Amino acid sequence: SEKKEKSILLTNKELALVMTVLDELDKHEDSWPFLFPVNTKHFSTYKRIIKNPMDLSTIRSKLEGGIYKTKESFVDDVRTIFDNCETFNEDQSPVGKAGHILRLYFERRWAELTST
Numbered sequence: 785s786e787k788k789e790k791s792i793l794l795t796n797k798e799l800a801l802v803m804t805v806l807d808e809l810d811k812h813e814d815s816w817p818f819l820f821p822v823n824t825k826h827f828s829t830y831k832r833i834i835k836n837p838m839d840l841s842t843i844r845s846k847l848e849g850g851i852y853k854t855k856e857s858f859v860d861d862v863r864t865i866f867d868n869c870e871t872f873n874e875d876q877s878p879v880g881k882a883g884h885i886l887r888l889y890f891e892r893r894w895a896e897l898t899s900t
């Protein structure tokens with residue numbers, strides 16, 4: 785049925801929406817800490833402290849692989865990036881500050897694009 789179908793994949797409109805937001809996050813000047821997975825060889829405690837690592841390249845791979853069935857599951861992964869950042873970084877550190885700025889940008893942009 786139409787309802788069932790909706791839960792299997794993102795509609796074209798939703799796909800375009802999440803792609804747009806993902807592209808904007810990727811090019812934002814404060815996205816540099818979040819473009820790729822945190823280097824756990826460089827940050828040896830990261831794996832123990834952060835249970836669900838997430839980054840923008842992983843989100844893009846999941847999107848291209850048809851992993852996201854709803855736009856909400858996409859939003860959950862984006863928010864995980866920022867929650868992980870707050871867990872692992874001091875608020876006033878360069879990475880911590882970038883995380884707060886990019887989270888604010890994302891939430892405002894998402895609201896703009898999805899609020900009726």
Ligand SMILES: Cn1cc(C(=O)NCCN)ccc1=O
Nearest residue numbers: 816817818822869872873879
């Ligand atoms: C998200 N995140 C990124 C870094 C980082 O230093 N990234 C550099 C990328 N060149 C360190 C801790 C952290 O939580």
